[in-house]
Amino acid sequence: MKMSHLGVEKLWIIMNDAKEPSSSISNFSNEFQSSQQMDWLRVQDSLKGKLITEDDFKWRLPTREKEGSCEILKYVGGVDLSFSKDDSSIACGTLVVLDLTTNKVVYEDSSIVRLHIPYLPGFLAFREAPVLLELLDKMKNNAHCFYPQLLMVDGNGLLHPRGFGLACHIGVLADLPTVGVGKNAMRSSEGSLKPIFISVGHRISLASAIAIVRMTCKFRVPEPIRQADIRSRERLRNNQ
DNA sequence: GCGACAG
DNA sequence: ATCTTGTCGC
Numbered sequence: 570m571k572m573s574h575l576g577v578e579k580l581w582i583i584m585n586d587a588k589e590p591s592s593s594i595s596n597f598s599n600e601f602q603s604s605q606q607m608d609w610l611r612v613q614d615s616l617k618g619k620l621i622t623e624d625d626f627k628w629r630l631p632t633r634e635k636e637g638s639c640e641i642l643k644y645v646g647g648v649d650l651s652f653s654k655d656d657s658s659i660a661c662g663t664l665v666v667l668d669l670t671t672n673k674v675v676y677e678d679s680s681i682v683r684l685h686i687p688y689l690p691g692f693l694a695f696r697e698a699p700v701l702l703e704l705l706d707k708m709k710n711n712a713h714c715f716y717p718q719l720l721m722v723d724g725n726g727l728l729h730p731r732g733f734g735l736a737c738h739i740g741v742l743a744d745l746p747t748v749g750v751g752k753n754a755m756r757s758s759e760g761s762l763k764p765i766f767i768s769v770g771h772r773i774s775l776a777s778a779i780a781i782v783r784m785t786c787k788f789r790v791p792e793p794i795r796q797a798d799i800r801s802r803e804r805l806r807n808n809q
Numbered sequence: 810g811c812g813a814c815a816g
Numbered sequence: 817a818t819c820t821t822g823t824c825g826c
Contacts, residue, residue, distance in 0.1 A: 650816075652817050660817090688817075690814040697816070725815050734815065751815055766815085 609692050613733045616741045622727065625772035626746050628718050630780060631669060643669050645785060646717030647793025648701045648739070651801040658684050659809070662700030663801035664708070666715045667785070667793050674796055676715040678704050679804050691730050694738035705743050717745070719773070719781065721793045725749040728768035740771020747771045748778040750794055765789060 628640040646666045653659035659681065666676035680703065686696040701722075708716050724735035726749030736749030747770030754766055767782050769775050785791040790798070 650817080652816090654818055657817075688816060690816090693816055723816075729815075749815090753815065 606689070606692065609695055610731075613694075613731055613738075616738065617731070617733045619741050620733070620737055621772045622769050623772075623774045624777050626718065630777070631784075640718075642718055642781070644675070644715050644717045644719075645669060645781070645793050646705075646720040647723075647791070647795070647797040648704070648720065649723040649794055649797035649801050650697050650700065651798070651805050653805060653809075659805075660684050660700070661801045661805040662697070662704060663797045663804065664701065664704040665793060665796045665800060666717050667796065668715075669785070672787075672792065674800075676708070676713065677800055678708065679801055680704060681805065681809050693724055694733075694735045697724070697735060698738050698742065701739060702742055705739075705745070709743075719746045719748065720770075721748050721750055721782070721785075721791055722770060723750060723752075723794050723798065725751045725766065726768040726770035728754075728766055734768070734770075736768065736770030745771070746773045748773060748782060750782065750791060752790070763789065765791075 628642045631641050631643075644666050646664060648662070648664050650660045650662050652661075660683075661679055661681045663677070663679040665674050667673065668675045680700055682700050684696055684700075688696050705720075720739065720743070722736035722739055726734050726736035726740075726747065728734060728749060728751060729737070734749055736747045739745070740747035749766075749768040749770045751766035751768070765782075767775075767779055769778055782791045785793060788795060
């Protein structure tokens with residue numbers, strides 16, 4: 570009840586924030602964009618109702634002690650998009666899966682697409698999620714044995730103006746535990762040299778999210794995301 | 810009026 | 817996100 574109230578308030582604010590444009594073209598364009606954003610706010614609000622922000626998985630973190638018959642976290646996925654320098658609407662979405670026991674990439678798939686949705690702060694998911702969800706879907710439908718038990722997303726989770734960033738969006742729609750990894754804060758906070766911003770995506774607690782990111786960080790950015798980033802850039806360079 | 814604003 | 821050169825260090 571509180572949530573729906575909040576949603577309505579925000580719609581109202583956006584409409585009243587819209588400045589009066591001088592030409593009717595931009596008037597129409599602005600109104601179109603506003604109504605689009607109203608839809609998006611409703612989608613975010615509704616998906617947020619399904620969000621789980623605590624540990625909700627059957628596996629457990631790898632430890633050095635030998636565990637019983639419990640499933641151990643082994644396959645961690647990473648997703649990222651790269652963009653063409655010539656045509657900024659051309660993007661390559663990439664999904665990789667790392668085996669934590671060997672630290673090797675055991676799965677890689679990517680897709681080059683033309684994006685029609687612009688990037689708008691706070692609405693990144695509507696631009697980037699579709700390609701990534703498709704890559705996940707393809708893997709799941711094939712019942713691939715390396716399908717990730719957890720997914721790291723290049724973008725924020727709860728660290729978002731409405732508490733529903735790209736990592737949450739993908740997590741809920743794919744029904745997969747996700748962790749958000751941001752490389753810039755929405756509100757700049759230069760406390761460290763170059764921090765990364767870890768936030769809860771879906772079906773995981775912040776403590777677990779941090780622990781898992783830690784154990785996959787060879788460099789600043791956790792390896793699953795770093796590999797997705799490197800490989801998507803590479804594919805865009807060669808192919809198309 | 811100026812700066813901020815995930816990727 | 818992308819543009820952009822060299823440079824310091826393992």
